[in-house]
Amino acid sequence: SQTIHQWPATLVQPVGSPLSLECTVEGTSNxxxxxxxQAAGRGLQLLFYSVGIGQISSEVPQNLSASRPQDRQFILSSKKLLLSDSGFYLCACRGQSPYGYTFGSGTRLTVV
Amino acid sequence: EDKVVQSPLSLVVHEGDTVTLNCSYEVTNFRSLLWYKQEKKAPTFLFMLTSSGIEKKSGRLSSILDKKELFSILNITATQTGDSAIYLCAVEEYAGNMLTFGGGTRLMVKP
Structure with missing residues (x-):
């Protein structure tokens, strides 16, 4: 079965600092x-998705970027964090799971 | 414009009560509707619905989809404090390969 590893679990970063969140997938290919x-107590907003290596689609314009250097690796980055970047970030995968999607355990980012 | 709308936003009940959570959607190429329960971290899968009128059950939870009226409900009977969570509804379309989530319903079950 497919598994997602996402780290770190929590992160506190100052405004203006860079960001790199990583997500790797096991148990599926392509x-x-x-x-x-996710803002506190609310639903999930899609930021980026990727259907293959080097292919990134952005759903909302923002201060963040994403990259997919390998088939099972997805990275979320920022050059300079804003206060509004605080939130709970989830990586997800749609592979061969019969239930459609698998989620990572999330990263709680606080920008101070 | 929101494609997936959940109601109510929040709900407080007592143990033993029955609750009904609502999810309405408006998408072009509907593929499936999914329900998730989220406590502190990642959402956990509850149900995937693709056909109208077929109830899916798992213990005290059940869900049904109405593709004509474009909505789904999630029922929880004999609620327990462990049911306290955010319940998320999401819709997948054939085009785009992504899930669009509703804003969630925060359920609190008091002893």
Whole structure:
């Protein structure tokens, strides 16, 4: 079965600092990969998705970027964090799971 | 414009009560509707619905989809404090290969 490893679990970063969140997938090949952000107590907003290596689609314009250097690796980055970047970030995968999607355990980012 | 709308936003009930959570959607090429339960971290899968009128059950939870009226409900009977969570509804379209989530319903079950 497919598994997602996402790290770090929590992160506190100052405004203006860079960001790199990583997500790797096991148990499937050529998955669709996604980055979602969740504001406190709310639903998930899709930020980026990728259907293959080097292929990134952005759903909302923002201060963040994503890259997919390998088939099962998805990275979320920022050159300079803003206060509004705080939130809960989830990586997800749509591969061969019969239930459609698998989620990572999430990263809680606080920008101070 | 929101494609997936959940109601109510939040709900407080007592143990033993029955609750109904609602999810309405408006998408072009509907593929499936999924329900998730989220406690502290990653959402956990509850149900995937693709056909109208077929109820899916798992213990005290059940869900049904109405593709004509474009909505789904999630029922929880005999609620327990462990049911306290955010319940997320998401819709997948054939085009785009992605899930669009509703805003979630925060359920609190009091002892």
């Amino acid at each position: 998955p669709n990969l996604y980055w979602y952000r």
